[in-house]
Amino acid sequence: MADVQCETHVLVSSSELKGMVSEITNLKNQVPKVLAEVFDKASKVESLEKALESKCKEMEKLKVECQHLTAKVEVWMVECEKEKEDKLILRKKVAETRQHLAHQAEYCTAFGAAACTLLWRVSRSEDTVQTILNGAKVEEFFTLTSQTLDSFMKSMIEEGKRKNIDEEENQFVLAMAGTITNVAAASCGREYLASTSAGKIVLDVFLQLLMQMGVGQCIKLKTLILMALYNVTINCNGLKYIAEKNGVANLLCWLLQNESEADLRCQVLRLIQSLVVEPDTSNKLTADVKSLLCDGFLESLTTDRNADVREVAMEIRDDLKALQCDI
Template identity: 35%
Template sequence: MKTNTPNVSSVSSAGEDLGSDCFVRVRKRDLEKLEAEVRTLRELMPKVINSDYIDTIHKGRSLDAFKERSDREQQQQREDCLHIRSRLDVALSECQRERQDKLVLKQQLRECKEELQQQKAFCTELGTASCTLLWSASQSEEAIRDILAAGKLEPFLSIAGQTLETFIKFLNDEAKPQQSYNSKEHHLVLALAGVITNIAAVSCGRDFLSSSAHILLDTLLQLLYLMKPGVFPKLKVLMLMALYNITISVNGLKLISESPGLLPLLSTLLEDPDPEVCLQSLRLLQSLLLEREVMSHITTDFLSSFPLRCIHHLASSRHPALKQTAQETLEDLASFTNSQTKDSEKEQ
């Protein structure tokens, strides 16, 4: 005879089939023990879980969130740092390449400067030699006529004026080294001034200068005014000789006498320490005094501002030619003054 044995479910089996409607058989002793533990927890819970504990939990959660956010930010910063470092490497590479290019350009510039300096020296030497030959050739009247016939004199005079102007402005620049009397540049401008002087010494040449070289004549007067006393006297002498030669022509004399700075210029030049400069200045003044019509326009300014004491001082110079010219100038001045006095008396 079979015995009907009831099916008893264990805790593990109940855990495995939680979805079925069944009861769990628990021993009374275990239940009482569980109830005792629950009571104990209920008694201890208010003591353990208080506001501080809850705050601590919240703080912990906040710290976890902050840590996560910090980790994300750090990761982003790492990525940004890597990106910036990559850009820095590219910039450094470009900088290094540009530095190398700059060094190459500096070397090329240095070579170009050296080449330019060599070309400048060559051109200066060539110009000096050519102009010196031209200066020598221009002593012949026939050569001057040939130069005029060639039709190239006007551009030559333009270049000559620009060269003289550049040279003298360079002299007045104290920041630049001063030119030597033996420099190629000095010999070049001397030759140019000598050619102009020789051209003006011939009638056809001074007629050309009086009619077609007004800018050059103004430049010569301005440059004489700019040049300091005692500096490059030979150049001053040649320029004054050129102006004197031009005044031999009536048109040239009228043109130069109309320059507003002529009398102050002559006053300054008569005090130059070089006797040749003073001599040529007196000769230019004499040329003005001999032309009554010209002097009639500047009589008032001349008598009121011109330093006659300088001429009296030069009349006692040890330089024979200068002394004689100064005495002749004083005689011309006296003659001019007497004629002016007689003219005034006649008008009255």
């Protein structure tokens, strides 16, 4: 039996056929462009996949590094905690050491105050002073005295404790100054203070203390220092050494005009008198004193309530008049 082929034909109008042909032609023309876009997108996808793969590898690397750093941080944190514990231990030790040093300082101050107070008392004898000066540690004693007095003054200035002075420390310093005053009361002591480097340093520190201490402060210490300086001026070398110090006239006149304690003012007057009336002192020092102590002020001291102040003031007035007549 023969195959029967059925063909179906669709009648298309000429205009529709032309439209279809035009559309097919247009689609054919679009194919290269579409393919180019597809290939371009595929290339971009491939590039993105490679970039993603690279980023993934980089992320893995960073993850490993992060884990490594995390491990280091944990180690550092442990070490930091250990250091904190060590610091706490050290702080406790430092606090204990400071407390121990404070106790030692208090003990040394108390011991020094007691020892120097005893030395102050026994040094009233000239024979004892001679024994002290013949000792092996005499230069060291005078050096320590200078350093102690200087340190005492600096600590008061820095800490602003001019009025609140520790009793033991105050007694220690007073005893040291008192011992030097007693040494200066002996002829051998005056010679030592005026002729040795250690003795001159003590005198320099004494003058510095008088300059630095405030008005009305450390009256006993100032009085002892002035007594010591007066004693030293009995020695010719001592007189010359103190008289040649720059500003000594200004210092003494300032103390006399500003301090109100009678005994201290009397000691200032005695020292001024010793410096002015001795022939070994310069005329400049005498002129400075006369210039700084005007006649009215000096005259007012001759009527002071304190008998000692009145007496010494009158002597200085008469001495200055006599010196002026001699000139």
